[in-house]
Amino acid sequence: MEISNMLSNKLIFLNENFDSTSELFDFVGTKTKxxxxxxxxxxxxxxxxxxxxPTALEFNDIGVAIPHADSKSLKKEFISLITLDKPLIFRAMENPDKEVxxxxxxxxxxxxxxxxxxTLxxxxxxxxxxNALEHLNHxxxxxxxxxxVNEL
Structure with a gap:
């Protein structure tokens, strides 16, 4: 599964601001709909x-989340990439008690x-x-x- 084939330019959002993960998920839901x-x-x-x-991971002190839902909510496949201006708190994949x-x-x-x-x-x-994360983040x-993403 090639990320570059699934990542739509219309679903790349940079330096976004959300007050919660719920707001972020509503935003993605609206855009994909x-x-x-x-x-x-x-x-x-x-x-x-x-x-x-939970889906959060940490790489070199940069937090990354990889949320997904059951396919019954989908019509077509996609990957969306969102960078955040200010971090959001997610729970860690390997330890749900840990915040990332x-x-x-x-x-x-x-x-x-x-x-x-x-894909994961x-x-x-x-x-x-x-430096991939740093480059994506900036x-x-x-x-x-x-x-x-194409440099993979």
Whole structure:
């Protein structure tokens, strides 16, 4: 699963501000619905999934979240990438009691469950590349983000 093939320029949002993860998920739900990629319940299902199965990871002191919801909320596959001007608190994937200040969010809209692991591995591979997170975090435009992702 190539991230670059799934990442739509229309779903890359840079230096966004949200007061909560709920607000972020509502934003993504609205944008994906406008693009006819998801159904009305997508944001609600993202929130439920994140509450039960946290998705935050830390790489070199930069928090990254990779939320996703069941495919029943989706019409088409996508990946959305959002960088945050100010961090949002997510719970850690490996320890739900731990809070992670997240600056980069990859929202996965995958139709097949078996694609999730492969896509997560590809994202983690990208995040482990030296300076990739710093470059994503400081990207000023969509073209920069696409170039970073394409370097995989």
């Amino acid at each position: 406008e693009l006819d990629l998801s159904y009305d319940d997508y944001a609600v299902n993202l929130k439920k999934r994140e509450e039960n199965f 200040k997240v600056k980069i969010v990859f929202v996965l809209g995958l139709l097949k469950a078996n694609d999730q692991l492969e 591995q590809a994202i983690v591979k990208l995040l482990q590349k030296e 990207a000023n435009n969509v073209k920069e983000v696409v170039n970073i």
